[in-house]
Structures are given as C-alpha cells and as structure tokens.
Amino acid sequence: METIRLTMAQALLRFLDNQYIEFDGETTKFVQGVFGIFGHGCVVGLGEALAAKENTLPFYQAKNEQGAVHAACGYAKENNRRRIMAVTTSIGPGALNMVPGAGTATANHIPVLLLPGDAFACRQPDPVLQQIEIPYDYTNTSNDAFRAVSRYWDRVNRPEQLMTAMINAMRVLTDPSETGAVTVALPQDVQGEAYDYPIEFLEKRVHHIDRREPTSGQIQRTVEAIQKSRKPLVICGGGVRYSEAGEELERFCATFKIPFAETQSGKGCILWDNEYNLSGIGSTGGLAANRLAKQADLVIGVGTRLGDFTTCSKWLFQNPACQFLSINVSGFDAYKMNGQPIIADAKATLQDVTKALQPTGYQAHWEDQIAKVKKEWNLEVNRLYCEDIPERLSQVRVLGELNEHLLPKDTIVISGSGSIPSDMQRVWRARVKGTYHVEYAFSCMGYEIAAALGAKLAHKDRQVVALVGDGAYTMLHTELLTAVQEHQKIIVIVLDNEGFQCIDNLQHSQGIVHYGNEWKTREADTGKLTGPSLSVNYAMNAESWGAVGLHADTIEELKTCVHTALQEKRPVVIHVHVAPKSMSQGYESWWRVGTAQVSDNPEVVKAWDSMQQEIKTVRKF
Structure with missing residues (x-):
C-alpha cells in the first residue's frame, strides 16, 4: 500500500481538505476552513500544518473560542449543514471555552468539528501548562467535559488512531439524524508525531446523504x-x-x-x-x-x-x-x-x-x-408594529420597523437569546424563504454576533443583521473584531433595555421581587443593586473595535441609522434604547418552571399554587 510520511496534524488537514458531500445529485466540498485561537496546545502541531504552504484550508483567527464555534454554527446552518468549519484551540481554558458552543451545535443538530489540543499523551512533562490533574482518573482531562455535549467524542493518543477517529467523525457529521458537535481531542505531542499514512486515507472521499424514503x-x-x-x-x-x-x-x-x-x-x-x-x-x-x-x-x-x-x-x-x-x-x-x-x-x-x-x-x-x-393575529401584529411608548421606543415596534420598512426583504436576520427571539417568533414576517435564523434550542447568549459572522461568510452578497439584547452583547461580542479583520460587513442592532429583562419578567411572574436582573448600581445605604441604571455606550464600544457606531432613540433616527448601515462597507453597530418590558407577552400559552414550593412571600406561594393547577392538565410523557 502506497504511503506518505506526515505528522498527524498534517494528515488531518489533508484529510479534511478532501471531504465532499453529495446530496440530490450535487457534490460540494464539505470542510471550508478552520476557526481557531492558537496556544501552546495546538500552535506547533496543527498550527504548523495550517501555516504550511501546502495547506489550502483558510484559517480564521477568532477572538473567543465560544464565538468561534458559534461562527462555525452560523456558517453550517446557512449552508443547510452541507458545508462546515472546523474549530481548533489550545488545551485547558481555551478548549473549555468551546463547551457552550458545542452544546449549541448539538442541541440544534448543526455539524461542527471541534479539534481542541490536549495534554501530552506520553505524560513525560506532566503536569503541562493548563493541564488539570484528576487524582482518581489520570486519563481524564478538561476535554472530557465535551463528552456531555458532543454527538461523537474521541481522543487521538497515537498518530495512526487518526484514521478511525476521522472516519467516525465524518460518519456523524454527515448523518442528518445524528449530526451535531463532534469533538476529536488532539494531544499536543501527538499532533507533531509522524506516521506513514496510506494514500488511500487521504484521497477524495464523497459522503452521500441519501434521503430516507418512507416505507x-x-x-x-x-x-x-x-x-x-x-x-x-x-x-x-x-x-x-x-x-x-x-x-x-x-x-x-x-x-x-x-x-x-x-x-x-x-x-x-x-x-x-x-x-x-x-x-x-x-x-x-x-x-x-x-x-x-x-x-x-x-x-x-x-x-x-x-x-x-x-x-x-x-x-x-x-x-x-x-x-x-x-x-x-x-x-x-x-x-x-x-x-x-x-x-x-x-x-x-x-x-x-x-x-x-x-x-x-x-x-x-x-x-x-x-x-x-389569522386575521385576528395579523391585526395584533400590526398593532405591535405601531406601538407607541412615550418614554422610549418599544422593542416590538423596532422589530416591526425593521421588518416592514427598513431592511431589504432578503436580509438574513439572526438572534438567539433573551426576549428578542420570543418577539421574533411571534411577529417577524419572513418575506423571502430562508432568511430567518434564530437559535433557541440551547438559547445560548452570545450566539448572535458570532453566528452573524458565520452567516456572512456563507452569503457574502447578502445583508446579515444580528438582533441582540444588551445582555447578550456584553456576554460575547468579540467576533465583531474578527468581522472587522475579515472585511465582513455585518449589522448589529443592540436593543438596550438595561438588563436581563427577559429573566426579570420570568422572576416577577412567579411572585419574586425584582432582584439581580436589571442593570442598576449598588446603593451604599442598602447594599443592594437598586440604584440608578447603568449607562453603556455600545456604539462607542463598537468604534473601539474598528466598526461603525451609531445611535437611534427615535423612529426617524432608526431609519437614518439603518440607511447609513446598509451603505457602509465596515461592520456597523446601532445602539437603540428600548423601554424595559416593551417586548410581546404570552398569547394563551404556559411554561413550566421550578417555582418555590414554600416561601414567606405570599405572591410566590400563589404562583406555586397556580403552577400546580396547570400541571394537572399537562401530558405526562
């Protein structure tokens, strides 16, 4: 059998670069690039292979490992799961930062290949920098945390194990019923070890996604x-x-x-x-x-x-x-x-x-x-689209203006946590198929901006708009810098209601006092977070990253800002103040939450009793 001597990392990239998908007679290249942040656990192994002139897979320098996975998710979703990105990190904290992204991919059945660096397989320098030592199980590293959020998990402890690991990885990534996050942990010493790989393993491989015909x-x-x-x-x-x-x-x-x-x-x-x-x-x-x-x-x-x-x-x-x-x-x-x-x-x-x-x-x-x-609901949506709140803009009104008047109909809109996805599922009117992109299976805060970058890489000729709350923006907005670096114009609209108001709504609906969710300063006399609301300038923050920062506090200002953003070449952040509690409410719906069974607060007791009455009417399985 003809072989070629390569390091494990070099063989891995050659393998990935030669994977293809066939679906309904159309064949496409499957792995389109690698997101990552280099560290000692990957830079001299997989990093060396990525830097080599022989490598043709693009490398995208992420700024946060979780954001890198979200960007890969957004990219794969916009390609209907038939084109993907891999994501690589160093060991320890860099790898663990990917865990929420892995959970997001798996919950949403989105294929993402995760390649975290790992501790030395030979164990000679242990404990290496960022290695966690578990006394009761020395084989357990931080990468074992991915087991709970991956559809397939493996660790390549010898260079020849790469072959079965990657064939199984592709099996899961290309299976519509099984796909999600696939994690293949790469010990940093093994990444650089050489092996005589069969040419057959590295040749073009076409994975056929056949429709499962009903009987x-x-x-x-x-x-x-x-x-x-x-x-x-x-x-x-x-x-x-x-x-x-x-x-x-x-x-x-x-x-x-x-x-x-x-x-x-x-x-x-x-x-x-x-x-x-x-x-x-x-x-x-x-x-x-x-x-x-x-x-x-x-x-x-x-x-x-x-x-x-x-x-x-x-x-x-x-x-x-x-x-x-x-x-x-x-x-x-x-x-x-x-x-x-x-x-x-x-x-x-x-x-x-x-x-x-x-x-x-x-x-x-x-x-x-x-x-x-339908007529009754359309009238209600029309009312929300025109809702006028004297003190500030209504969140739903802003969505209505964007949907009805300001954004091109083929704009890809992205959101993923808080009250905005609830509003969008209710009132957003998709006028072009495939333009609605909301992650709510895992409801992972921080998905929005990173996924918008991934979506833009998938649709460079389209406007991509991330609709994000101030809570999610502060949680993870670092891939805005990556968008600037990559010259990928995305528009981020921050709907600022001064806190985690979605959770504040839930808290208060169960009789609990407003506590710890609104963004207020701590008062010296009471020691509680009940002082004035924090004032944050998200547009200025965007400018510090090299993006364009704009402010809109009226409908006219919103119109001007969106018009400007659509003409811009750089990423844009539009900071919009919206009134707290101006999101849409539940429409003859219910949601079971773990309300306290006993409390000194009579409103909490009342909420518990109400919850028990509703539980009597639910299906048990």
Whole structure:
C-alpha cells in the first residue's frame, strides 16, 4: 500500500481538505476552513500544518473560542449543514471555552468539528501548562467535559488512531439524524508525531446523504391517522429546512386545508402570508397557532424536536382526543409525545403522503377558523408594529420597523437569546424563504454576533443583521473584531433595555421581587443593586473595535441609522434604547418552571399554587 510520511496534524488537514458531500445529485466540498485561537496546545502541531504552504484550508483567527464555534454554527446552518468549519484551540481554558458552543451545535443538530489540543499523551512533562490533574482518573482531562455535549467524542493518543477517529467523525457529521458537535481531542505531542499514512486515507472521499424514503407501511399509517382526524395541525420544524421540504409542506397543507405552525428553526421555510401559516407556536408563539393547537385532534410534527417551548411544557394540546404523529429522520425525536414515529425524510414523506391521500378527497374540518384566527393575529401584529411608548421606543415596534420598512426583504436576520427571539417568533414576517435564523434550542447568549459572522461568510452578497439584547452583547461580542479583520460587513442592532429583562419578567411572574436582573448600581445605604441604571455606550464600544457606531432613540433616527448601515462597507453597530418590558407577552400559552414550593412571600406561594393547577392538565410523557 502506497504511503506518505506526515505528522498527524498534517494528515488531518489533508484529510479534511478532501471531504465532499453529495446530496440530490450535487457534490460540494464539505470542510471550508478552520476557526481557531492558537496556544501552546495546538500552535506547533496543527498550527504548523495550517501555516504550511501546502495547506489550502483558510484559517480564521477568532477572538473567543465560544464565538468561534458559534461562527462555525452560523456558517453550517446557512449552508443547510452541507458545508462546515472546523474549530481548533489550545488545551485547558481555551478548549473549555468551546463547551457552550458545542452544546449549541448539538442541541440544534448543526455539524461542527471541534479539534481542541490536549495534554501530552506520553505524560513525560506532566503536569503541562493548563493541564488539570484528576487524582482518581489520570486519563481524564478538561476535554472530557465535551463528552456531555458532543454527538461523537474521541481522543487521538497515537498518530495512526487518526484514521478511525476521522472516519467516525465524518460518519456523524454527515448523518442528518445524528449530526451535531463532534469533538476529536488532539494531544499536543501527538499532533507533531509522524506516521506513514496510506494514500488511500487521504484521497477524495464523497459522503452521500441519501434521503430516507418512507416505507409503504409508514405512508399507510400516516394516511390512516389523517383520515381519522377532523382538525389536524402541522408543526413545521427545522427538519423542513434541512430537507428542503418547504414547497412540499406548502402543497400538502393547501391540498388538505391543514394549518401549520412554526418552530424557531422551521420559521421562514414558507412565507408569512401563506393562508395556512399560523406563525409561531407555543410559549413564544402567537395567538393563532396556540388557539388552534388547543383544538387539534392530530398534531403532525415535521422535523421538530418538540421542545418545551413548542409544546408549552406538554400543556398546549388540550383536546383529550389529540394524537401525535412525527415525521423525522431522528427516531429519538420521532417518538416524543408518545407519537406515531415516521422515521423518514420530510420531503420524501410529504410527497408520498400527498400522493396517497389526495385520491380519498380528504379535507380538514377547520372551516373558517383558520382565516379568522389569522386575521385576528395579523391585526395584533400590526398593532405591535405601531406601538407607541412615550418614554422610549418599544422593542416590538423596532422589530416591526425593521421588518416592514427598513431592511431589504432578503436580509438574513439572526438572534438567539433573551426576549428578542420570543418577539421574533411571534411577529417577524419572513418575506423571502430562508432568511430567518434564530437559535433557541440551547438559547445560548452570545450566539448572535458570532453566528452573524458565520452567516456572512456563507452569503457574502447578502445583508446579515444580528438582533441582540444588551445582555447578550456584553456576554460575547468579540467576533465583531474578527468581522472587522475579515472585511465582513455585518449589522448589529443592540436593543438596550438595561438588563436581563427577559429573566426579570420570568422572576416577577412567579411572585419574586425584582432582584439581580436589571442593570442598576449598588446603593451604599442598602447594599443592594437598586440604584440608578447603568449607562453603556455600545456604539462607542463598537468604534473601539474598528466598526461603525451609531445611535437611534427615535423612529426617524432608526431609519437614518439603518440607511447609513446598509451603505457602509465596515461592520456597523446601532445602539437603540428600548423601554424595559416593551417586548410581546404570552398569547394563551404556559411554561413550566421550578417555582418555590414554600416561601414567606405570599405572591410566590400563589404562583406555586397556580403552577400546580396547570400541571394537572399537562401530558405526562
């Protein structure tokens, strides 16, 4: 067998540079580059290979390891999971900074390859700088923390182990049902060790993503379930996006007059004004979807993981006769809510079900209810879009102005934590398919700006806008500097309500006094954080990074700032003061939280009692 002598790191890059994806007859290069921050645990191994003239994979210098993973997530999502980035770090704290990003990727089923440096495999210099020594298990390093948040985890302790490790890594990264964060820990000494690698291992490898066709039995069971129902409801999840099944779902719902509601990941697969689109569903959903969900006798989940926000903690579907059927490539998700699992590709299944059901003449029996609730909900959204609060701008009003008047319709909008995703799922009107990008499966603060950079790298000809709260901005905005460095113009709109107001809302809703969430100074006489609100200039902060900083405190100023931002070549941050509590509220929804069972505060006791009453009505599994 012909071989070539390379270091483990050199072989790794050659392997990654030769991986391809084939989907529906189209072949694309899979790994498009490497984000990272060099340290002693990777710079002389993988770093040497990246710096070599033979390497053709671009390297993107991140400023925070978590941000690097979020950027890779944003990139992969915007490429429908068929192009990815790898991320490398040093050992210890640099590696551990990636853990929240790994959790975000795994919760959202987004493929990201993580290559953290690790402690010496030979153990001769132990404890090396940044190594954690665990007395009861010497094989345990900080990289073992990734086990809980990775879909596949491995450690390459000998250079020849790279081959099985990377083939298994690709197996998971390219599997629609299994994909997420893949972590391959690389001991820093092994990265530089040489081995005679077979040429065969390094040759072009095409990974075929085949649609999992439904069986005749699955189609029959789906058709029978629908025929037995009078008021079916579809939940459009992220699997619709990744399967590219939007047109099929649109045709299915129109043919059988079945309404559909959107999850955060499924939103934007079909345009907002489709007559069967009820908009967002669940705890962060709107009036139309939540009202009809309570009546549904069959819920058809398409590519959804049925998280607690979608189901209102299993409370939303109140019809005692309601049954569940889930079309999903993941058996783990398809079995949720005690549903009938249809483990198959969304697009292929919808096509076959439509073909099999159409000759029966089936029509759902919602009559004029769909049009009525849509009209009522549209009027409410229109009201929110015009909401006028004397003291400051309304957060929902700002979103309405951006959506309705200021941003190009094909702008990719990104958000990921706090109250903004709740507002967006309810009121954002997607006018071009595939432009809505909100991470809410892990709700990871700090996703927004880094993911916007990844999205911009995927769509260099499009406007990319990150909508972020002041809390999330301060949590992680360092990849704004990377955007400046890479000449990638993103627009960041900071909606500043002076604190973690989303959590303050939750806190107060359970009877607890406002405590520790609003950004106030500590008072000397009381020792509590109840003094004046902090004043932060986010536009000036952006300018310090080399971006353009703008301020908008009125609608006219917002219009001027957005117009300026759209013409700019550099990244832009627009600082907008919005009124606290000016986000949208729950629309006939509920969410179970761990309210205190005993308290000296009568309002907390009342909240506990209320929670127990609602728990009596939820589905148990």
